Amino acid sequence: MQETKTLLTPLSETLLETLKKVPNDSGVYHYFDTQGRLLYVGKAKNLKNRIKSYFRFTPTLSPAPNLSPRIAQMVRQIAQLRYIVVKDENDALILENSLIKQLKPKYNILLRDDKTYPYLCVDLQEDFPRILLTRKVFKKQGLRYFGPFSMGARDLLDSIYEIFPLVQKEACKKGKKACLFYQIHRCLAPCEGKITTKEYATILQNALECVENPKKILPLLEKKMLQLSENLRFEEAGILRDRIAKIQQLNPLSSVDFANLIDLDVFALVCEEKRAVLVKFFMRNGRIISSATQSIKSEMGFEKLEIYKQAIVNYYSNTLPLIPKQILIPFDLGDSTQELETFLYEKTGKKITIHYPKSGDKKRLCELALQNGREILRLEQNDEEEIFSSLKALFSLQSTPYRFEVFDTSHHKGAQCVGAMVVYDSKDFIKESYHHYLLEGKDEYTQMREMLSRRIQDFEMESPPDLWVLDGGAGQINLAKELLNSAGVNLEVIGIAKEKLDSKAHRAKGNARDILRDENLEEYRLSTSDKRLQFLQKLRDEAHRFAITFHQKQKQKIMQHSKILEVKGVGKAIQNKLLAYFGSFEAIENTSLEELKKVLSENLANAVFNALH
Structure with a gap:
């Protein structure tokens, strides 16, 4: 890696000298501002040509005239350049994507939603196959996959087993005697030979038809729900009612049939000034089997090419059971088409073409995706948007925060030390992104260091948020900035701490006094009726609840173990x-x-062993 040092001023002679030394190799480049904050990460087949394209060199160093307003604004702030040389353009593409996800540069658009959607699969080589939910690809012949499902896969699978008398559990395959499932008519006991493989295959085929077209199972579920209700089994009927609602939402576009189209994935981006939505359609056998959307926010506009490239690399970096024959994008990717197709071939081992359709069914399919994106933007409304904007202004943040990670710790006299991270994004707490941490540190400062360090290590798997909120004061904020700067991550931090009166936290009923601090440690004492303070208190209180709950579970676990050892002759000293x-x-x-x-x-020893076992 090559990096400049000394004078840090935008577009200086020092930067010019670095630009003269850039090689012609493939690689990834980083731009930094005067304070060493990461502005942008990009990749290039030829670093020298790509980096120089950002600048005009005469009469002085300045942004090139053909840049978009967003990128021109970024170039005016460049004070430092670093670059990493790699083997070829494909390696550069993968490294660029990884660094954007980990470091969250100011002028890159970060797409967080790159998870693998679940699939349903069945092993048709077995005598009595079961349908399974999986996110993995199994290296085995005879497997048939269905999906991907962006939502509702578990509800669909549970409904299949509710309606069709298939082998209900993996353990049943090893059984030799009919179990409870046979008695309640949920299984036909192949373990006792009460059904032939041919009869079972017919039932399985009917079940798989419902997997391929979930609407077919709805009348069967509704019939069973009514039966349960008539028998006053309202709780079970309520479960089926909720499943029906989720399956109905599973794919509202499944009735749209493009008979001439086979296996396609569609990516469509719709942008407004500060908001955008990325729509994904997954088409198999001429029918859209599922769709997914992702909202994107940026105060500096959107580079469509950059977003499409990142979306494709993110999604197809996962190992997928079903690969499309073609990817449709309603945008001309230009020279990037070839590099992305090369990436797809090296990743999947199959030739997948990227196509910008100009007419016919494929264009109509892209238009349908764009239409859905425009409708999502029209309906998208957030009452807290004003709070987010005012938080940016209050703390002089680089950008408006939408995704927050909030940290708190809990312990009792240095024992059962735990940490908690909760996540809030735009409208709601994202509970599937919560994390618990078992900590070894004995004081709050050491515990916070341990927890934040572990979170930074996980940025490659789950990208940084827009803002960290720490339950603590100046020490915790300085610690967080030290760790983030060491890792090179562009992430801002604020703190919320209880006001201390006579060394005790002041929590008067109806008058919660909390002190807010920005990363420069400037204090903000807002009115208790201020919506910004109330919002941050809501975040902090959720983190506190999550930490305390986990701490109590750990304490109960230890107490339970301690009780087990309370046998004759085994006191605290022996424990x-x-x-x-x-x-x-x-x-x-x-x-x-x-x-x-x-x-x-x-x-x-015998007493302890007997007590434990």
């Missing part, structure tokens, strides 16, 4: 002796009698 030797109650519970005898007398 401490065992913990010092084995390290944890779990290790004590899993050890052998012989190992216990190395620490305790034979009688005590």
Whole structure:
């Protein structure tokens, strides 16, 4: 890696000298501002040509005249350049995408939603196959996959097993005797030979038809729901009612049939001034089987080419069971088409073409995706948008925060130390992104360092948010900035701390006084009726709740283990002796009698072993 040093001023002579030394190799480049903050990450087949295209060199260094307003604004702030040389353009494309996800540069658009959607699969080589939900690709012949499902896959699968008497559990395959599922008419007991493989195959085929077209199972579920209701089994009927609602939402476009089209994926981007939505359609056998959308926000406009490239690299970097023959995009990717097709071939081993349709059914399909995107933007409304904008102004943030990660710790006299991270995005808490941390540090500062360090290590798997909110004061904020700067991540931090009166937190009823701090440690004491303060308190209180709940579970677990050891002759001193030797109650519970005898007398070892087992 090559990097400039010394004078950090925008478009300086120092930057010019660095530009003269850039090689002609493939690679990834980073632009930084005067404070060393990361502005932009890009990739190039030829670093020298690509980087120089941003600048006009005479009479002085300035932005090139053909740049978009957004990129021209970025170039005016460039004070420092670094670059990494790689083997070829494909490696550069992958590295660029990875660095954008981890480092969150100011002028790159970050697409977070690159998860693998679930599939349903069945092993047709088995005598009595089961339908399974999976996100993995199994290296086995005879597997048939259905999907991907952007939502509702679990509800559909549960409904299949509710209606069709298939083998209900994997363990049933090893059984030799009919179980409870046979008695309640949920299975036909192939384990006792009560159904032939041919009869079972007919039932399985009917079930798979419902997987291919979920609307077929709705009348069957509604009929069973009514039966349960008539029998006053309202709780079970309510479960089926909720499943029906989710399956109805599974794919509202499934009735749109393009008979001449086979296996296609569609990516369509619709942009407004500060908002955009990316729509994905997954078409298999001429029918749109599922769709997904992702909202994107940016105060500096959108580069469509950049977003499409990142979306494709993100999604197809995952190992997918079903690969489309073609990807449709209602936008001309130009020279990037070839490099993306090369990436797809090297990743999947199959030739997947990227097509910009100008007419026919494929164009109509793209228009349908764009139409859905425009409708989503029309309906998208957020009452907290004003709060987010005012938080940006209050703390002088680089950009408006929409995704927040909030951290808190909990412990009791240095024991059962735990940490918690909760996530809030635009409108709601995202509970599937919450994280618990078991911590070794004995004080809050050390615990926060451990928790934040581990979160930074996970940025490659789950990208940084727009803002970190820490339950703490100046020490925690300085710690967070130190860790983020060391990792090179462009992420801002604020703190919320309880006001101290006589060294005690002031939490008067109806008058919660909290102090807010920005990363420059400037304090903000807002009115208790201020919506910005109330919003941040809501975030902090959720993190506190999540941390306390986990702490209590850990404490109960330890108390339970302690009670197990409360046998004759085993007091606190013996427990401490065992913990010092084995390290944890779990290790004590899993050890052998012989190992216990190395620490305790034979009688005590037998007593402890019998109590545990």
